[in-house]
Amino acid sequence: MGGPEVERLIALLSRLPGLGPRSARRAALRLLQAPEARMLPLASALEEAARAVRPCGQCGNLDSRDPCAICADPRRDRSLICVVEGVAELWALERAGVHRGRYHVLGGTLSALDGVGPDDLNLAPLLARIAEGEVHEVILALGATVEGASTAHWLAERLAPSGVRLTRLAQGVPIGGALDVLDEGTLATALRARRPVG
Numbered sequence: 001m002g003g004p005e006v007e008r009l010i011a012l013l014s015r016l017p018g019l020g021p022r023s024a025r026r027a028a029l030r031l032l033q034a035p036e037a038r039m040l041p042l043a044s045a046l047e048e049a050a051r052a053v054r055p056c057g058q059c060g061n062l063d064s065r066d067p068c069a070i071c072a073d074p075r076r077d078r079s080l081i082c083v084v085e086g087v088a089e090l091w092a093l094e095r096a097g098v099h100r101g102r103y104h105v106l107g108g109t110l111s112a113l114d115g116v117g118p119d120d121l122n123l124a125p126l127l128a129r130i131a132e133g134e135v136h137e138v139i140l141a142l143g144a145t146v147e148g149a150s151t152a153h154w155l156a157e158r159l160a161p162s163g164v165r166l167t168r169l170a171q172g173v174p175i176g177g178a179l180d181v182l183d184e185g186t187l188a189t190a191l192r193a194r195r196p197v198g
């Protein structure tokens, strides 16, 4: 129904997180019923974002500026870095509005099952930032999954020689909970009540 253009649109939309085939059909229909008002603005927003947005060279956040708005913000505490698994977790912590330092996106967690080893994670830029001497505390905000915990343990061992203060989120992050699905209040509490590693 609707021809190959519509089929392709539905197929592409159904690959987005949270959209199965049924939601993708509904979204496609909403767009197709208002091409000028809904569809073309979306198409140009997608194209502009695809051209402009890149990972920040310092922290790995996604932004159209490099360094990103967070890294470039002079009001941010440069002595404090919060390490997160991905950009989703960074954005979740920003929504919680409680972290006044900067971030480092690790780009995943160690997982033997998924074949993710230490060399696959974005560690070198973090070590370089710490070596510059400005960083006094690194918060390991890696979520309470098995992979998150083992990654935090590995990272703590790698960062220990630097002498930087290492902390982790307080309890209150549910076991197996990924950070980006937590509500802002829970995240804010977990960050404020962070505790030393080890």
Ligand SMILES: [Zn+2]
Pocket: 056, 057, 058, 059, 060, 061, 067, 068, 069, 070, 071, 072
């Ligand atoms: Zn950045």
